[in-house]
Amino acid sequence: MEQKCSAVIIGVGPEQGLGASLAVYFAAKGLHVFIAGRSEDKLHKVADTIREAGGTVTTVIADATVERDVAHLFKMSQLEGYRIDIAAYNVDSNIPSPLLDTNTETFINLWQQNCLGAFFFGKEAVKVMKAQHQGTLFFTGATASLRAKPPFTAFATAKAGLRALAQGMAREFSPQGIHVVHTIIDGVIDGDRAKNQFPDYVKAKGKDGLLQLEAIAETYWAIHQQHPSAWTHELDLRPFKEPF
Numbered sequence: 001m002e003q004k005c006s007a008v009i010i011g012v013g014p015e016q017g018l019g020a021s022l023a024v025y026f027a028a029k030g031l032h033v034f035i036a037g038r039s040e041d042k043l044h045k046v047a048d049t050i051r052e053a054g055g056t057v058t059t060v061i062a063d064a065t066v067e068r069d070v071a072h073l074f075k076m077s078q079l080e081g082y083r084i085d086i087a088a089y090n091v092d093s094n095i096p097s098p099l100l101d102t103n104t105e106t107f108i109n110l111w112q113q114n115c116l117g118a119f120f121f122g123k124e125a126v127k128v129m130k131a132q133h134q135g136t137l138f139f140t141g142a143t144a145s146l147r148a149k150p151p152f153t154a155f156a157t158a159k160a161g162l163r164a165l166a167q168g169m170a171r172e173f174s175p176q177g178i179h180v181v182h183t184i185i186d187g188v189i190d191g192d193r194a195k196n197q198f199p200d201y202v203k204a205k206g207k208d209g210l211l212q213l214e215a216i217a218e219t220y221w222a223i224h225q226q227h228p229s230a231w232t233h234e235l236d237l238r239p240f241k242e243p244f
Helices: 018-028 040-052 069-081 103-132 153-176 192-197 199-205 211-226
Strands: 004-010 030-037 057-061 082-089 134-143 176-187 235-237
Touching: 004 018, 004 069, 004 103, 018 030, 018 082, 018 211, 030 040, 030 069, 040 057, 057 069, 069 082, 069 103, 069 134, 082 211, 103 134, 103 153, 103 176, 134 153, 134 192, 134 211, 153 176, 153 235, 176 211, 192 199, 211 235
Parallel strands: 004 030, 004 082, 030 057, 082 134, 134 176, 176 235
Antiparallel strands: none
16 A cells, blocks of 8 residues: 655744645645644644645644754654655744844754754654655755854854755765755745734835745745756746845
């Protein structure tokens, strides 16, 4: 009997956010989705959207920076008898802070959320995917993955670490059938987070200057479907009007 297909996504927050959009898109493609995040209310809203569209979903309360939470997330998928086709680490915490104003706690928290949690998640995903001899593992990066710019030096340090983690895992586990992908979101996503944090900037950019959530999800899916003879490890996504 063929195993049921699934996707595991951590960092699922508001309905108009990348984690939620990935979950909705993958569910529409027929995968059972395990969605994880710290807010039970937000997870339930996303789950309701998926079920209303005919998809199936399991919600798991999890903090990406807590190793036992991440291990429990993957244990849930195995207990329910699913093969993990896609695992996506979508935690993206950012705090603007000039270097001399950045305290140790802020620096550590940014590293834990953007890098250490990805280490926990990547290890658990690989354990399952090695046994399957297949699977796609996504790490969502940012412009800061490639360059540091004040007042985001601490954030960039963490994102650069995430990129190095993804690169090392790709080289180690690609020969075992695991497709490790680092996606650089080089621009602002048209979602709730940006609209709440810097509404004036979002308004100035206009719709054509923002990354659309479903378009990003569509790209993730296309990468997942690549033939192993022509895998993409790293790619950058930006609006056509974004200067770079």
